[in-house]
Amino acid sequence: MSLSRQTTSRRRFLQGTAAAGAAAFVAPAANRAFALQSPNERPVFATIGLRNQGWGITNKSFKFADFAALADVDSNVLGANVEKAAAKQKKKPDAYKDYREILDRKDIDAVMIATPDHWHTKISVEAMYAGKDVYCEKPLTLTIAEGKLIEKVVKETGRVFQVGTMQRTESGQRFLQAIALVKAGRIGTVKKVTCGIGGMVASPVIPVAEVPKEIDWDFWLGPAPKVDYRALPEMRQGYGGGVPLYSNCHYSFRNWHEYSGGKLTDWGAHHVDIACWALGASDTGPSKITPLEYSLPVEYKDGNPVVHDQYNTATSFKIRVDMPNDVEMIINSAGDNGILFEGTEGRFFVNRGKIVGAPVEALKENPLPEGAIEEVYGGPVSENHTANFIDAMKSRKQPISDVWSHNRMLEICHLSNIAMRLDRELKWDPAKREIVGDDQANSFLSREDRKGYEINM
Known part of the structure; x- marks a missing residue:
């Protein structure tokens, strides 16, 4: 697959991000995604693998992106999610059993992958060589060698790659x-x-x-x-x-x-x-x-x-x-x-519902320095993993959940x-x-x- 498969739509998308430039990155994280700027700047996405988390990440992303296509090897899952997507975005996405038909399309900027784990690496690598940025669910790989291959292809192609470890962004700020x-x-x-x-x-x-x-x-x-x-x-x-x-x-x-x-x-x-x-x-x-x-x-x-x-x-x-x-x-x-x-x-304990222990209680009298959370995150904290992904697509820098x-x-x-x-x-x-x-x-x-x-x- 050739890296030349970058379309006029994609060029407009990236040119728009360059023009937005510095202003986009001093605004609060919630206001930096394309969907909250102009409908004409919304990237075009597709999702491959639609059960459970596949629909979950798609559903969270409608306010940031337009979904042109969905793919799944289960026709019932595919049909049901195409109808749900049509109701959400008022436009019916195209439906495919074979993900390769999505990668062949020139109007799609990025793919979201939520297949079973043993498919992640093949689809991710082929998507990057097809000129797509990638959001792939965790765990990213089935083997350690697959991880090394994905790192190599990210570096070779310059694609932006977000891993779906949403605990880094979407579990409040406890972690x-x-x-x-x-x-x-x-x-x-x-x-x-x-x-x-x-x-x-x-x-x-x-x-x-x-x-x-x-x-x-x-x-x-x-x-x-x-x-x-x-x-x-x-x-x-x-x-x-x-x-x-x-x-x-x-x-x-x-x-x-x-x-x-x-x-x-x-x-x-x-x-x-x-x-x-x-x-x-x-x-x-x-x-x-x-x-x-x-x-x-x-x-x-x-x-x-x-x-x-x-x-x-x-x-x-x-x-x-x-x-x-x-x-x-x-x-x-x-x-x-x-x-x-x-x-x-x-010592202290943290999970998705609580953070407890003497060091946490001590924050009432001795809070963390201002900006300590942002310093951990590397900037303003995004509350949506897709928004962070699109920010990275704009800057051409890797997102909070990078492959390395x-x-x-x-x-x-x-x-x-x-x-x-x-x-x-x-x-x-x-x-x-x-x-x-x-x-x-x-x-x-x-x-x-x-x-x-x-x-x-």
């Missing part, structure tokens, strides 16, 4: 306040940080089932190995509902290493991210990963499950990560979901999964980004794409 507390020395020297990310339940045996007529199963699998569709009749309720509770598709893809990384890359991508940000470890990595306690739901041999009809990611775990400056990180499936920071002079910091923290999550799969401690070289003295473990840093679904570069 930013937590980082500011650490950086201001309010707990002294950090000695330990515990990330509580929850566990998962094992599945019963899930039999081979007939593929629902609305799903292109081969295309859904894409780069992953060719396997039978599996599902039990019981349906999932609540968030992610309307699909089988137990399957190897749709919502349950998170519980299979073939498509995702379980809780380690689901919630870990949120809380390990904030922990690394606070520790100043967003451009480095750990030296050692040790699985202290864990439970896998099926038998493993040489790091691979020997059973293929049940979920295979860890159900419970306690992992120790040796971080720079002698900080101990614990990633735990037990306890309250959130992050506990412990230092030589105090995301990949560095996600390496911890990927390595934790590898350590459990192989049942051993792993030593990590953060400079070379490889496992030290363990060829078998290093073989899990990449995976081979299925023939016919290789990345087009």
Whole structure:
């Protein structure tokens, strides 16, 4: 795919951002997005992958962008979301099963990707080579090698790339306040940080089932190995509902290493991210990963499950990560979901609902310096991840959730999964980004794409 696929519309879009220039970046964050300036300056977006979070990020973005197209391999999901989008923006977006038809279009400035994880890298790389900026849901990658490839292509193409770790912007300012507390020395020297990310339940045996007529199963699998569709009749309720509770598709893809990384890359991508940000470890990595306690739901041999009809990611775990400056990180499936920071002079806990502890209470008498939150964020704080993405599209600078910091923290999550799969401690070289003295473990840093679904570069 050629970088020459930049359209007149895109040139107008970028020329408009240059003209807005300095004025756009001294205004408050809420007023800096195109949608709040002029309808003629609204970028044109498309979303690829529409269930749950796919619709969520699209729905949050209508006030900032126009959606020209949507894509999904499930015709029911695609049809329903096209109608919802038409009602929202008073114009019906085009519908596609094959995302490549979106990348071929010359009127689309950026794509939002919310497919299952095993598709993220292929679509992201091809989109960048097609001249599109990219917003991709977390976790960004299935393997560490995929992260390195995305970094290479971002640098090569100059595309703006936002990772959908919305906890950096859309969970109030609790996490930013937590980082500011650490950086201001309010707990002294950090000695330990515990990330509580929850566990998962094992599945019963899930039999081979007939593929629902609305799903292109081969295309859904894409780069992953060719396997039978599996599902039990019981349906999932609540968030992610309307699909089988137990399957190897749709919502349950998170519980299979073939498509995702379980809780380690689901919630870990949120809380390990904030922990690394606070520790100043967003451009480095750990030296050692040790699985202290864990439970896998099926038998493993040489790091691979020997059973293929049940979920295979860890159900419970306690992992120790040796971080720079002698900080101990614990990633735990037990306890309250959130992050506990412990230092030589105090400790506090933060999650999406609260920030508590003596250092927090002390803020009443000794508040953080003015501008401390903005200093953490790197400028005026945006309350919408899409607005931050569009600001970055205007400035041609990388956004708050850039691929480099995301990949560095996600390496911890990927390595934790590898350590459990192989049942051993792993030593990590953060400079070379490889496992030290363990060829078998290093073989899990990449995976081979299925023939016919290789990345087009």
